[in-house]
Amino acid sequence: MAGLRAVDDPARVHAVVVGVERYPRHPDWDLPGAVDDALRFYKWLRKGGVPEDNIQLLLAPDEASRTSLDALTAAGELTWCQTWGRDALMDAFAHGLDGRTGDLLYVYWGSHGVLGQGDRRLLLCPDASPKDKRCVDTANLLEYLQRDDLAGFTEQVLLFDTCATFLEHHNQPTGPAIADFPTVRRHPVAQFALCAAAAGQVAENDPALRSGVFSHAVIDWLETHAADLHPDPAALLTHVRAATPDTQTPVSIDIDIRTLDGSRERLLWPRAPLPASTGRSHLALALHEALDDGDLRARCLEHLAVQCPGAHLGSCPSDEQLAHTLLTVERAMAALVEVVHSRNRRAADQLLSLGRTHGVPGLLSHLEYTALREVLSHAPHLPPTARVIAAVRATQPLERAWLPPKPQAGHGSSVAQLMACVEHFEKHTGGQSMAHPGRQLVPAVIRFTELLAAMVPDVRAELHEWAARVTRRLNVDPGGLAERRADALAWLDSLDPAAGRPRVVAQLDAAPPDSTTADGDERYTCVMWLDTGAGDLVQAAEQSPDPLAPRDVVRRIQRTVSLLRGVTEETPVVEILLQPDAVQLPVDSWNGADDGDELPILLGVEWATALRCAPLACAEREEKRQEGIKSRWAGRHNDTVVFLDDEHAQGFAGYGALMADVGAARAVVRAGPDGRGRLVQAALRLGYPVVLWDRRAPGQVQHTHFDPLQPERAVDGLPWRIRDYRAQACVQPAARPVCPVVLLEAADRPLPPVLSLTGLSESPDHPAPSDSEEASPR
DSSP, X not given: OOOOOOOSOGGGEEEEEEEEOOOTTOGGGOOTTHHHHHHHHHHHHHHTTOOGGGEEEEEEOOHHHHHHHHHHHHTTSOOOEEOOSHHHHHHHHHTTTTTOEEEEEEEEEXXXXXXXXXXXXXXXOTTOBTTBEEEEEHHHHHHHTTBTTSEEEEEEEEEEEOOXXXXXXXXXXXXXXXXXXXXXXXXXXEEEXXXXXXXXXXXXXXXXXXXXXXXXXXHHHHHHHOTTSOOOHHHHHHHHHHHSOTTOOOEEOEEEEEOTTSOEEEEESSSSOOOTTHHHHHHHHHXXXXXXXXXXXXXXXXXXXXXXXXXXXXXXXOHHHHHHHHHHSTTHHHHHHHHHTTTOHHHHHHHXXXXXXXXXXXXXXXXXXXXXXXXXXXXXXXXXXXXXXXXXXXHOTTOGGGOOOOOOTTOOOOHHHHHHHHHHHTTOOOOBOSSSTTOBOOOHHHHHHHHHHHHOGGGHHHHHHHHHHHHHHHTBOHHHHHHHHHHHHHHHHHTOGGGSOOEEEEEEEEOOGGGOOTTXXXXXXEEEEEEOXXXXXXXXXXXXXXXBOHHHHHHHHHHHHHHHHHHHSSOOEEEEEEOGGGTTOOGGGOBOSOXXXXXXXXXXXXXXXXXXXXXXXXXXXXXXHHHHHHHHHTTTTSOOEEEEOGGGGSTTHHHHHHHHOTTOOEEEEOOOXXXXXXXHHHHHHTTOSEEEEESSOSSOOOTTTTGGGOTTSOGGGHHHHHHHHHHHHHHOTTTOOOOEEEEEOOTTSOOOOOBOGGGOSOOSSSOOOOTTOOOOBO
């Protein structure tokens, strides 16, 4: 779009203006000033003669803005719509434009934003929260506004004042919840879409002005140069780029458009593409300013000649030639910044920012890449690549787009395999730090090498020194590097059985039918075992030769937990060892309190509780099951989950799904009661270390049913997440309908010898052991 046609009649101009200032579900995201920017844009339209009825003003104000808006509304100066949900915003485009006719459509949107997979620019709506990031895809909106049932609007100007930070910037347990507009038949439309920040960048907000830096620059220019409502897009773009900080680069966006038949076509925005030399020109200008010192320029050219001999720069290249080399030759920009950053940090940061914006190849320099390969070559033992990738998945559960394909089963590791991972991670440079503006977040490749450092102590010091050098060159926040290093070491410590949590193992079995309680409830034989965290089981001193009612079992566990806490000062996990056909037993709901007690003692709420399975009766099947548990347990940090629904209960479908992925360690059973038990047993018998299901669900549950428990996150923390959920369910049962059960077969946490539990009652044939005697193994 070289320029807009003059607007003869302002009544033919329409607009949708969005300002999201308050996020009620997560106040930390509140964005003071977003409403002021939207109002200023609204006033520019009104001053240009656009009728009030032609403007949909959709606002989510904070209290201060709400007071001002109410005053303007009472004075008859403003009509606006309070908007707190994504649906209402989408309706403004889906239905609010129906029946309207016009020549020119403006869209202004001010809110938070993130960059999703495939560089999708996502606009966070006011009902978004860290666990439910409700958003709209910018490209999808652009596509939808070309719908052929809109009368006119063949010219459209869209302005988005939102961040384009990567999802890792919002370190939360869930990804985005994107709502798509319907696929539509389209007609030719000229669109100019301008975004406040390039990929990975923060769109800065000026707290003194209560305004976004981008919005302030845009509206300043519009008020001065476009009173007639038809701005020159190229001039506007030039102005806002000059008026924003070096760390923020406004861009017109380049997207894929989906056609009605599902195919894709590539479109450039604006329609008249910017010259191919635009990126080179911007970089050439930055180089001219950064290398004005003749000595520094000579040192840079000498370094590039050595590190990038294929560049063929010659002795006196122009700034344009040098810019072309940096944009096209792998690792050239990194090599240049190696020299510049020690002399001029500000210039180095500007070059790094332009490099990220224009996608220069190679985050690491040749020196850095070679040094890393040499460090790994000197390591006497390298961890298997599968274990390294599992570490990445465990410590970065949100950032799945970063993860390379899973290595093939049985393959070990080599320097070449690890360096291939390095090259993959180099493409993900990370966003900008909000806590330290101008500082970059720790990129994926550094997180990867920090995990390697944790796993390879022989070269840990060298890898830490290498990471420190690279992060200094990239101007990474040093606090962020320290956090990632601590995360890596903590992950390694969590794999050490000696560093495991203490536990109490209650070995249960149903007593003979003639030992039921007076109320007809079953009684259970119970043997208690202790583990202080070192992995060794010791039979508890307190044992009972008589079968116990569920209430007494809970009390026995309570006393044993108290005894163990006196030794370890840490709350243990309670593991209930059951026979394979008894895993549906509702032990977590057992109550140890007396009938008249004010408070219950619910087993699954008092302590993190997990089920374990006693060995199968068939020795051959049990041996295969244990092999499966050990093999899959090694990959428990992999976030792959096998979901089993009602259809898997038919024929061999469940068996096939469980066997299809030999590396999956988790099975989540979503089937209803008719097939649930069979699928749980199938997962148990095939050696899945983690099986999660809902004991009481009346039918097949929805895909999101287990989301509050986050089954894809750390396996070792699952019993604690379930305990917390059960406690919250006591407060609001209707809001938390899941009745979760987890079978957690921790292969490195041994089970006690399986006793003849039914022989604990006194009889001539089966005398009860004394407190000092262990019963014989079966």
